Amino acid sequence: MIDVRITRRLAGFSLDAAFTSDSGITALFGRSGSGKTTLINAIAGLVTPDDGTISVNGMCLFDRARGIDVPVRRRRVGYVFQEGRLFPHLTVRANLRYGFDLAKADERYIEFGKVVELLGLEALLERRPAKLSGGEKQRVAIGRALLASPRLLLMDEPLAALDHARKQEVLRYIARLHQEISVPIVYVSHAVEEVVQLAETVVLMAAGRVVASGAVGEVMGRADLRAQGIDFEGGTVIEARVAAYDSAYDLATLEFAGGQLKVPGIAAAVGEAVRVRIRARDIAIALTEPVDISVLNVLHGSVVDVKAGDDARAVVRVKVGMTVLTSRITRYSADRLKLVPGCPVCVLIKAVSLN
Amino acid sequence: MFALSPVEWEIIQLSLKVAFWSVLCSLPLAVAVAFLLARAEFPGKSLFDALVHLPLVLPPVVVGYFLLLLLGRRGPLGALLDEYLGIVVAFRWSGAAIAAGIMGFPLMVRAIRLSIEAIDTGLEDAARTLGATRLRIFFSVTLPLALPGVFTGTLLSFARSLGEFGATITFVSNIPGETRTLPLAIYTLTQVPGGDAAALRLSIIAIVLSVIALMLSEWLVRRSQQRARGHDD
Known part of the structure; x- marks a missing residue:
């Protein structure tokens, strides 16, 4: 203590x-x-x-x-x-x-x-x-x-x-x-x-x-600090386990309470526990699952809440399995997609934005 | 052949003895003073600093004269020493060592102080967090890292002692076998007719002694620097 x-x-x-x-x-x-x-x-x-x-x-x-x-x-x-x-x-x-x-x-x-x-x-x-x-x-x-x-x-x-x-x-x-x-x-x-x-x-x-x-x-995960003038980018921290590793592409597959994530260049062996942080601004949201897209991580979930900021941004929390992910998108997009609590969405995370 | 006469031997031995004791006795004090000047802040520090450096700028004769006034048999300190401890330094080789030690003191302090100031105090902080007392830090970190400066200071002061003339002759006079060190002997020889050859011989001896001392200390300094930087193996 x-x-x-x-x-x-x-x-x-x-x-x-x-x-x-x-x-x-x-x-x-x-x-x-x-x-x-x-x-x-x-x-x-x-x-x-x-x-x-x-x-x-x-x-x-x-x-x-x-x-x-x-x-x-x-x-x-x-x-x-x-x-x-x-x-x-x-x-x-x-x-x-x-x-x-x-x-x-x-x-x-x-x-x-x-x-x-x-x-x-x-x-x-x-x-x-x-x-x-x-x-x-x-x-x-x-x-x-x-x-x-x-x-x-x-x-x-x-x-x-x-x-x-x-x-x-x-x-x-x-x-x-x-x-x-x-x-x-x-x-x-x-x-x-x-x-x-x-x-x-x-x-x-x-x-x-x-x-x-x-x-x-x-x-x-605090996404409100930036609004207070503090240079801090909020994000979600995920407790995961390395499930597989593809050495040809240097790509690891992680399992967490919400699904799987592909992460490049991770310094842990298969079976080891790792923590991954996903910055709020690195998470995009789509209403339907996109096809022919480079983004490797597409997870299905539902909106928990939407907080519109005073500026152009909005913070959207999405529950994926047992995990709540925080995403920062523009207020414009949140309105255009008509995001409301309970709304089923796809969460898109570029693998290269992790690690 | 350059064989030494008994008189020359006596002069060399006396000179080395005086220089050795002057350095040995002033070293602990010089380390303490150097540490104070390098690390401590106290009122009157600049005055203290000036006082330590005084022998460097004063005419040596003045230093010798003050020593005579202070430590002479009838001087305030000399009388006390004589009465209670039976110690007499005036007109003795020990007095020559004191004079030489005082004249070399600022050189010694300066070299040691510089090398203490070059030590990263962060290392001492690290030792504190590991539970060491100030005294232990001094002996286990500060002093070992300051060794190059200690050796440099020792040599400078030793060389200064071998060459000490003014303060010595004023304080303890020029007594053969007791206070007639190399420089005093050379001076005496130049004052008598036909003494030139002998003076030259002693001068060559002085040069040889100085070169040996210089080389020895260079070697010690280099070794201790390597040790301090951790490259000795």
């Missing part, structure tokens, strides 16, 4: 953020400059808020009113920095042992060998950070933070400096680690795919404020 409620004012920027989460992985999501890093720096104690409270699992780390400000080294908040920040003069083994040796024996909840195995670090132990690839560095950084047996693990865009393949590799390690160890993680990112793949709770930030927070599907 993480409970944060802080304010901090600087010249030209003010942070006034509050969120609560009791999930395994909480994503702080927003553009750069929205205050995400300042927020987790405050949780770690690297930045002192002007006012507010911070508590993790019932342990108060900061409370201005009560004069509590636990020193960084006593907070037991692990931190995986964007640039890794491995100690360049130490081997991987010594880096990993740094926090491990400092942790009190009765507070340790993880074994050295377990972390090495979980993050695949065995072959790297005697190397120095300069000789590691970007992905390896981040794995070591995660391992180092984890071995200090933190009560909370902060990750500040740990994949930002990596290429796509490395991102997928490290993402899978993080997901795996989360399954094996029950340490709560706060994951900072501005990349939707990472947030959708990892997080259970999403805290959406803009200009130093929390504009939305809640379950990943709910927050990512």
Whole structure:
């Protein structure tokens, strides 16, 4: 359980953020400059808020009113920095042992060998950070933070400096680690795919404020935020399973509670669970099933509701099987197709717009 | 053949002894001062900075004279040391080491400070999140990464000590076997008729010593830089 409620004012920027989460992985999501890093720096104690409270699992780390400000080294908040920040003069083994040796024996909840195995670090132990690839560095950084047996693990865009393949590799390690160890993680990112793949709770930030927070599907589905002047494209998050993979076309078939979806270039094996986000503007609506069309995903459903905006757009929610998809079309189209609740429609999703 | 006479040996040994102790004793203090100047903010910092650099700009004779006033047998500090600890530094080789240490101090601080300032403070933050105290961070992260600067500073100060003249001769005079280091011996020889050849021999020795010290430190600096960057294997 993480409970944060802080304010901090600087010249030209003010942070006034509050969120609560009791999930395994909480994503702080927003553009750069929205205050995400300042927020987790405050949780770690690297930045002192002007006012507010911070508590993790019932342990108060900061409370201005009560004069509590636990020193960084006593907070037991692990931190995986964007640039890794491995100690360049130490081997991987010594880096990993740094926090491990400092942790009190009765507070340790993880074994050295377990972390090495979980993050695949065995072959790297005697190397120095300069000789590691970007992905390896981040794995070591995660391992180092984890071995200090933190009560909370902060990750500040740990994949930002990596290429796509490395991102997928490290993402899978993080997901795996989360399954094996029950340490709560706060994951900072501005990349939707990472947030959708990892997080259970999403805290959406803009200009130093929390504009939305809640379950990943709910927050990512918010189609009303754009109207509030926040640069955020809502969409539907679908929990799916890889049913088949066509290597000739690099096309995966996913099954979800609503039917099947064809998605290109997915980094998961057949049988694995994945989350897919479909942006509202990538969903088109037709009254009859079109023929001779390039769009691969055509799903049948019925309209739940239609919300016309103040501008040219309208948001249409369509129930497909057990899933409700959010679509953004023009108000003109919604009127022309005479979309009303209960109306049977076809939902069209271009495969290339996914992933 | 370039065989050394017993007197020459004595001069070299004394010079090395003075330089060695001056560097050894000023090093911990220089590291502490460099760390303060690089990392801490406190009132009067610029004044403190100027004070540390003073020996660099003052005439060495002035430094020597003040040492004599302060640490001489009848000086306020010298008298205390003599009375309570039985330590006398005036006109002793230990006094020469103090003079040399003070003259080399700003050079040492400067080199170490620069290399501490070049260290990413983010690494120290990372160590804090891993549970390390400030003291531990200093010895496990800051100091190892500042080693190239420590070696450079040590060499500069060592070389400065070997060549120290003005402050030494003013503070501890020019006593054969006690305070007559290489530069003082060379100076003395140039003051006596027929001493030119001997002065030249000692000058060559001074050059050789300096070159050896320079090469040794270059090697140490390169090694420590590679270590700090993690390329030593």
